[in-house]
Amino acid sequence: MVKASDVLLILVAILFPPAAAAFITGCSCDLLINILLTILGYLPGHLHAFWLIYRKMRAEEQYGHGGYHYVGNGQYEPLYDGAVPGQGGYAPIPQAPVNYGATGNQYAPR
Numbered sequence: 001m002v003k004a005s006d007v008l009l010i011l012v013a014i015l016f017p018p019a020a021a022a023f024i025t026g027c028s029c030d031l032l033i034n035i036l037l038t039i040l041g042y043l044p045g046h047l048h049a050f051w052l053i054y055r056k057m058r059a060e061e062q063y064g065h066g067g068y069h070y071v072g073n074g075q076y077e078p079l080y081d082g083a084v085p086g087q088g089g090y091a092p093i094p095q096a097p098v099n100y101g102a103t104g105n106q107y108a109p110r
Contacts, residue, residue, distance in 0.1 A: 017046050029072060
């Protein structure tokens with residue numbers, strides 16, 4: 001599903017590809033690559049920016065909105081271990097068992 005922010009990124013990439021790359025990756029090696037590709041030819045800069053946008057959209061589908069972070073080279077990782085698609089990247093955190101019996105359990109209150 002294409003969101004309004006993705007459409008805006010595509011429009012920015014059409015006008016000035018390094019700006020779209022900067023919005024997606026921040027100040028990273030991919031930004032430098034995009035600047036160099038745009039200097040070498042406008043079309044390679046566009047292709048690289050569109051590829052970055054595509055990878056970002058795929059990460060949103062896989063990890064949910066805001067449930068990922070950019071690690072470089074078009075790769076994304078979940079913010080939290082066990083991220084489940086559709087849950088915004090959040091997954092339940094397993095809790096340690098609580099046993100308040102006289103077994104000397106380390107989880108008993110003191």
